[in-house]
Amino acid sequence: MTTSAFVFDHWARAHQQHVEQVLARLLPGEQILPERLHEAMRYAVLGGGKRVRALLSYAAAELAGTSRMTADASAAAVELIHAFSLVHDDMPCMDDDDLRRGKPSCHKQYDDATALLVGDALQSLAFECIAETQAPQALKQVQVLAQATGSRGMCGGQSIDLQSTGKRLTRAELETMHQYKTGALIRAATLLGAYAAPDTAPALIQCLEQYSQKMGLAFQVVDDILDATADTQTLGKTAGKDALQDKSTYVSLLGLEEAKTLVEALYAEALQLLAGYGAQADPLRGIAKFICERPF
C-alpha cells in the first residue's frame, strides 16, 4: 500500500463516519410521529453503503477550497436521494430485490406502503436540508439536484431501464441510460460540493463536470463487471441479476476484458483532468482509484 493510498483510506473513512453523523442528526428520530415511518427512513439510510456520492461532494468542496461543514448539506442530500432510489428500486414492482447492503431491503423489513413513503419522504428531506442552509448558492444546488433526480435524470434512467429489459441495446443507448440512471446523480454530487464554495471558478466547474462524467460511466461499468463476477455475499445485494433478467450491460456488450480496459482508460482520463491541480485534488484522485479498482 502506498502512502497516498493510505492517506485516501483515512480521508474516506473519516468522511464516511462524518456524513453518517450528519445524516443521523438530520433524519427525524424514531420517537417522533409518525414513528414507524421515521424508523424505516433511518433503517434505509443509516449504517451502510460506501457513501461514494457524499465523498464526491466533500472532495469537490475541498478542491473548491471550502470547509467540510459547508459541504455537509450537499453530501447528506445526495445520499438521501441515493437511498430513496434504492428503496424504490428494490420494491416488487421494480427490481423486486429482498437484499440491500447485506440486510433485508426496506419493503421486506417493513412493508411496500412504508417503503413507498420512505422513498418519497427521503426525497423531500434532501431538498429541505439544502434549502435550510440559506446559503446564496443553495438555489443553484436545489436546481442541479432536482434535475439529476427527475425524469431527465435518475428516474428517467430507471424508466429507460424498464423499457429496455429483454432488448438488445446499442452502446450509445446503454450509455444514455446509465448517464441518466447513475451518471446524473454522480455529476450532481460532485457539482453540489463545488457549489458549496461561494465563488467556484467556471473552469473548475467544467473540469469537475468532465471528471464526474467519467466517474459515472466507470461506476456503472464496474457495477456490471461485479454483477457478472462477484457473489451475493461480497456484493451485499443479489449478484448475477443482470444475466438472469437478460439486461444489456457493458459486460454483455463489450465482453469482460474490454469492459475492464474501458475502466482503466476512464481512470487514466480522470487523473489527466486533475493533473493541473495540487494536493487539494488528492481526495478526487483517491475516489477515482476507489471506483475503478473495486475488487474484480
Next chain:
Amino acid sequence: MTTSAFVFDHWARAHQQHVEQVLARLLPGEQILPERLHEAMRYAVLGGGKRVRALLSYAAAELAGTSRMTADASAAAVELIHAFSLVHDDMPCMDDDDLRRGKPSCHKQYDDATALLVGDALQSLAFECIAETQAPQALKQVQVLAQATGSRGMCGGQSIDLQSTGKRLTRAELETMHQYKTGALIRAATLLGAYAAPDTAPALIQCLEQYSQKMGLAFQVVDDILDATADTQTLGKTAGKDALQDKSTYVSLLGLEEAKTLVEALYAEALQLLAGYGAQADPLRGIAKFICERPF
C-alpha cells in the same frame, strides 16, 4: 347566484385554465426521452382536478399584492406535489384505487413501476420549477414545500393513516393525521403564494397561516362527508371507501350533522380572518366558500 359568486367563478376558471397551461409547458413533452415516463407524467397531471391548491397560491399572491406570473411557479409546484401524491396513493400497495378524476388511475393506465417513477419525478420537478425562478424568496418556498411534503407533512400523514386503519381514533388523533396528510400542503400552497411577493408582512403571513389551517380542516371534513354521501360518478373516484375500509372519519366520529356544522363554523372563521382586508381578499373568500359549499 350573487354577483360576488359569479366573479369568483370567473376568477377561478381563468386561473384553473392558466395553471393548466403553465403545467403543460413545464412538463417535458411526450416526444422527449424517456417518452413513456413523460407521457405518463402528463397523463397524471394534466386535464383534471379542481386545482384548489393552485388557486390558493394565486389568491394568496393576489392578497400579498404580486402579479399572477410571479405565483406561477408556486401554483405549478403545489399541483405537481399533489399529483405525485395521488399517483402514489392510488397504487396497489397503498389505497389500491383504479379510478382518479374519472379516468383509470396512473398505474392502471400504465403500470406500477411507471406510476412509482411518475410520482418520484413529479416531486423533483416541483422543486426544480421553484428553484428555476431564481427569486430571492425561492429558497424559503423550497423549504416550506419540502417540509409540507415529507415525513412531518403529507407523507407522514399517509403513514399515520396506514397505521390507523381499523383503529378507533380520537378527534385529536384524527386532526393530527389530516393536518399532516392534507393540511400541510394546503398551508404550503397558501404560503408559497404569499412568499411569491418580495416583502410580505409578517401579519399577513400569520393571517394566511390561520386561514389555511381552517381550510385544510374544512377540506378534509367535506371530503369525509362526500365519501359518505356522494356516488362514485359525482366524485370521479371510488365513493364509500372509508366505511368499507373501516377508517375513522369526521363523519364516523361526529356524525353527519355535526360534521356539516363544523364546516359552516370553519367557513365563518375564515371570513372573519379576512375581514380586515378589502377586495384583494375576494379570491380567498371565494375559495373558502368553494371548499365549504361543495355539494352535499
